[in-house]
Amino acid sequence: MAEKKEEKPLKKVCIICAKGTIEDVYASLVMANGAVMEGIEAKMFFTFFGLDAITKKKMNKLHTGTVGNPAMTMPGGIPFPSLLGMLPGVEAGVSAMMKKQMEDLDIPPVDEFLDMITAGGGEIYACKLATDMFKLKKEDLSEHVIDIITIGDFYALASGDNTQIIFT
Amino acid sequence: MTTKNIAGISVDVNEEGYMTNPSQWTEEIAKELAKEEDIELTDEHLKVAKYLREEHEKGTVLTIRMVGKSGLVDIKGLYKLFPGGPLKKSSKIAGIPKPTSCV
Numbered sequence: 378m379a380e381k382k383e384e385k386p387l388k389k390v391c392i393i394c395a396k397g398t399i400e401d402v403y404a405s406l407v408m409a410n411g412a413v414m415e416g417i418e419a420k421m422f423f424t425f426f427g428l429d430a431i432t433k434k435k436m437n438k439l440h441t442g443t444v445g446n447p448a449m450t451m452p453g454g455i456p457f458p459s460l461l462g463m464l465p466g467v468e469a470g471v472s473a474m475m476k477k478q479m480e481d482l483d484i485p486p487v488d489e490f491l492d493m494i495t496a497g498g499g500e501i502y503a504c505k506l507a508t509d510m511f512k513l514k515k516e517d518l519s520e521h522v523i524d525i526i527t528i529g530d531f532y533a534l535a536s537g538d539n540t541q542i543i544f545t
Numbered sequence: 546m547t548t549k550n551i552a553g554i555s556v557d558v559n560e561e562g563y564m565t566n567p568s569q570w571t572e573e574i575a576k577e578l579a580k581e582e583d584i585e586l587t588d589e590h591l592k593v594a595k596y597l598r599e600e601h602e603k604g605t606v607l608t609i610r611m612v613g614k615s616g617l618v619d620i621k622g623l624y625k626l627f628p629g630g631p632l633k634k635s636s637k638i639a640g641i642p643k644p645t646s647c648v
């Protein structure tokens with residue numbers, strides 16, 4: 378880092394969020410926020426189930442999958458049986474617990490996280506194809522969404538030197 | 546770790562220029578450190594710096610969200626005060642270690 382001279386520091390990250398679970402969405406949000414905090418431009422493109430993160434009615438009600446998630450353990454590291462994850466209320470309980478743990482680390486809810494990212498100059502976009510598919514209109518989405526654009530438009534935003542596209 | 550002469554005072558700094566001994570900090574030093582970041586230090590900057598110093602002393606892990614909720618400045622304002630490094634640059638100017646949080 379500091380000891381080696383950075384020849385071409387990263388200037389811009391374009392982050393595509395295509396999944397709607399807590400962990401996928403937060404991975405994208407943390408990376409975008411982390412970028413603007415370092416003075417790196419950040420542009421976010423939400424598509425498919427990732428749209429939940431910018432849909433007003435859903436953004437603060439994201440869940441994590443408790444079925445078919447082999448990394449999932451119970452407190453104390455005991456394996457979490459998928460069968461248990463199927464029981465009513467378990468997914469909601471696990472999701473609530475994850476949110477509580479994040480809050481303890483001062484990681485904000487999704488709407489506030491978007492406030493933080495855009496306060497730092499980050500830009501939020503929604504995917505045209507996916508919004509058409511899910512029958513979503515601009516007014517269904519967070520006021521931070523600049524526009525509903527095509528993937529071609531998004532690539533155009535990703536032009537320039539020292540830019541990376543990240544897909545989560 | 547090296548020592549650096551800032552505003553006529555010998556100060557311990559690490560290789561990235563962060564002060565390693567917050568008790569050596571003075572407002573004059575803050576002014577000089579701000580200049581290195583192309584920031585003209587104002588009372589607003591100092592208020593944030595002092596707040597960060599207090600929180601750091603308490604052992605709090607610093608985040609921009611916290612500063613935004615401190616009532617001193619909102620997050621947008623924080624970015625305006627310390628362009629391109631709301632938490633890193635403010636911490637550097639406040640004479641405290643580089644922040645370790647990701648938010």
